[in-house]
Amino acid sequence: MSTYKTKVIELFGLPRTGKTSSSKALFKWFQNQGFRVLIIHERVAKSKGISKLDPMYNYDTAKAFIEKYLWAENNGYDYVIVDRGLLDALVWIEALSIINPYHTLNSDYRKEIKKIAIQMRIKFAFFFKTDISTAIIRDGIRDSSKQTGTIMNEKVLSAYLDAFENVKSELKSIQPNIVELDTTRISLEETFRFLIKYISSSREHIIQSKHKTNFRKRKSIHARDNIQRRRNHVIPKTGTKNASSLAKDSI
Numbered sequence: 001m002s003t004y005k006t007k008v009i010e011l012f013g014l015p016r017t018g019k020t021s022s023s024k025a026l027f028k029w030f031q032n033q034g035f036r037v038l039i040i041h042e043r044v045a046k047s048k049g050i051s052k053l054d055p056m057y058n059y060d061t062a063k064a065f066i067e068k069y070l071w072a073e074n075n076g077y078d079y080v081i082v083d084r085g086l087l088d089a090l091v092w093i094e095a096l097s098i099i100n101p102y103h104t105l106n107s108d109y110r111k112e113i114k115k116i117a118i119q120m121r122i123k124f125a126f127f128f129k130t131d132i133s134t135a136i137i138r139d140g141i142r143d144s145s146k147q148t149g150t151i152m153n154e155k156v157l158s159a160y161l162d163a164f165e166n167v168k169s170e171l172k173s174i175q176p177n178i179v180e181l182d183t184t185r186i187s188l189e190e191t192f193r194f195l196i197k198y199i200s201s202s203r204e205h206i207i208q209s210k211h212k213t214n215f216r217k218r219k220s221i222h223a224r225d226n227i228q229r230r231r232n233h234v235i236p237k238t239g240t241k242n243a244s245s246l247a248k249d250s251i
Contacts, residue, residue: 006073008120009081009199012088013128013164014157016138017183018191022128023083025192026199035078040068042084052151055096058089059109062116065089069120087125087167087175089113094163099156118174124199125177127164130184132157 009026011019023039030037042061051057065085072080090113097106130138132154139152151157168178179198183191 006069006077007079007123008069009079009124009126010085010087010122011082011126011128012084012091013126013181014130014132014135014160015152016135017128017130017181018188019128020083021188022191022195023081025188026081026195029192029196030079030081036076037079037081038068038072038077039081040065040083040085042088052092053096053156055093055103055106055109058092058096059113062086062089062113066116066120082122086113086117086120087122087178090117091160091163091167094166095156095159098159098163114170117171121174123177124202125175125179126195127168127178127180129161129180129182132161134184 011023013019020041023041027037027039062085065082069080090110093106093110093113096103097110100106135157136152136154151160168175171178181191181194186194
């Protein structure tokens with residue numbers, strides 16, 4: 001069984017912690033390293049759910065991620081960077097279950113997303129966090145107690161953090177490599193450097209890099225050999241024979 005396949009890096013966690021900025025920086029870094037990389041932002045083209053407070057929205061987020069991941073794997077991408085995807089959807093479903101334990105859809109969607117998470121096993125999972133008050137201030141909200149119908153209030157964000165602990169404990173046997181990253185007192189540049197150092201030192205990335213290097217060498221050797229053959233007139237001219245030449249060949 002080959003160890004070389006599309007690797008997934010998911011960044012998820014509290015709002016205003018640097019996930020989107022970090023995912024864009026990672027995308028550019030991998031491109032500069034010569035890898036084929038796809039970035040997936042949290043966008044659901046078609047969903048009856050209108051926000052993270054709706055379980056259907058989170059379920060559709062997970063489904064959209066799977067569709068894009070399968071497309072990337074079928075098209076030979078090395079990495080997929082996910083700015084809030086499968087694990088984020090699972091945590092939000094758990095958070096909604098904490099906020100409203102009697103909502104039956106939460107339980108149904110949670111089972112489906114967990115099943116997908118068990119099958120996927122995200123290779124690199126980074127959970128971004130900060131103090132709830134810091135996240136709210138970064139969002140420009142002065143009085144979060146007046147915020148209703150939004151995730152940017154203490155009740156919802158507290159439920160999300162509790163939900164993460166539940167999910168982390170539940171997935172410990174299959175997703176043991178969730179890295180928690182507190183961005184309260186570190187800059188975006190420091191966050192990016194940490195991510196690069198962690199990923200670069202991993203066994204999976206080293207294997208991916210070696211495979212990529214070997215592929216480039218084989219491609220380069222193949223191209224060089226083709227040039228040499230052309231110089232030596234070894235490669236015959238290709239083309240479609242006309243009817244008269246085919247007739248001559250048959251005589």
